[in-house]
Amino acid sequence: MLTLSGPADAELLVRKSRFIARVQPVPGRAQAQAVVAGLRAEHPGATHVCWALLAGGQSAANDDGEPSGTAGRPMLEVLRRQDLEGVLATVVRYFGGIKLGAGGLVRAYTEAVAQALLHAHKVPLRPMVRLTVQAPYELEGLVRREATALGAELQQAAHAADVLLAFSAPQDVAQALRARLEEAGQGRLRWRVEG
Template sequence: MPLTLAAPVHSELIIRKSRFIGCVQPVTGRASAQKVVAELWAQHPGARHVCWALLAGGQSAAVDDGEPSGTAGRPMLDVLRHQDLEGVLATVVRYFGGVKLGAGGLVRAYTDAVAQALLQAQKVPIVRLETLRCAVPYALEGLLRRELEAAGASLLQVTHEHDVVLDFSLPEDAAGVLQARLAEAGQGRIVWLTPAEGLDQAG
C-alpha cells in the first residue's frame, strides 16, 4: 500500500562548509510543490540552489536547479521511490561553502539530506475515498445518518427535496459493505444516484 507523510520533517547537514537543509512533506501535486519551492527561495535568498524531487504519479519531477545534471533531483527522487511513497515532495536548500564536492559528493549529500529527514518522518497509508450519493424517504434519514456515522463516512452535502439526497465519502474498501448494509436496512427504498460533480475527494 502506498504511503504518504503525516507532516513536514527537516534535516540539516554541513559537508565541507556547504550547508544542506532538507525537507520532506506531503503535497497534492506539481502546483503545490512549485509553491513550496518558491516559498523556500523567499526564505533563503542567499542560497545557491533549491533542488527538489516530487513523487506524485504522473506529476513526478526531479529538478537539479543548476547543480550538475543528475546529481541532485534524480538521487532525491530515488530515495522517495525506495520508500514506496506517493504524494511527497523532497526539497534541499544548499548554501555553497566555497569547496566543490564533485559529482559523487553531491549525489551523497542530496541523498543523505532526504534520507535523514525521512528517518524522522511519520508515514501513513494513503486512504482512497469514494464519493456516493443516494436518495431516501424522509422517514429513513435518521437511520441513514446513523449508518454513515458507524461506517466512518464524511457527510459532504444534504439536500431536502422530494426525498432527502445525501452526498458522502468513505474509504473505497468500505463502500461496498455499507451499500449492502443499507440495501438491507432500507428494504429497497434507498436509491443510488450519480455523485455530484466537484464533490469527489481523494484522501
C-alpha cells in the same frame, strides 16, 4: 505502499555548504510547486532549492541549477527505495565556497533526504477517491457537515438548480459518508464516485 503523516526535517553541513532537507506528504505537482515557491521566498539567499516528488504520474525531479542528475534524481531514488508515494523531498542549499563535484553533490543530496526520512513518521497509504454529490439546497449544510466530520476534503462547489459538491476522501471514508448521507437524504441525493 507508504506515505508520511507530516513533514520531517534534517540539516547537513558538507565542506561548508549547508543542506536543509524536508520531506512531507504532497498529493501532486501543483502543491509541490507551491511548496518550492514558498521555500524560495523563505530562503532568498539560497544557491539552490532542489526537489523530488514521488506521486504516481505526477512524479518529477528538479536540480535547480546543480549539474544535471546530481540532486533531483538521486533524491527521487531515495523516496523510491523507501516505497513511498505522495511525498515531496526538498533540499535548500547554501553554497559554502568549496565545490563538491558531481559525486559529492549526489552523496550530499541523498544523505540530506535520507536523514530527514529517519525523522519522518511513515503510514500506510489510503487510496483516495473523488466523490461528487448533487443535492437540493436545503441539504447542502448537512452534506458539508457530515463530510467534514468524517474527514473528507471539499474540492469544489457549484450552485445551479441544485448544489454540486465534490470531495476527496480515503476510500473507506467515502463509503461511510455515502452510506450516512443516503439515509439522511432519503433518496434525494445523486452520486458519482471516481477512483
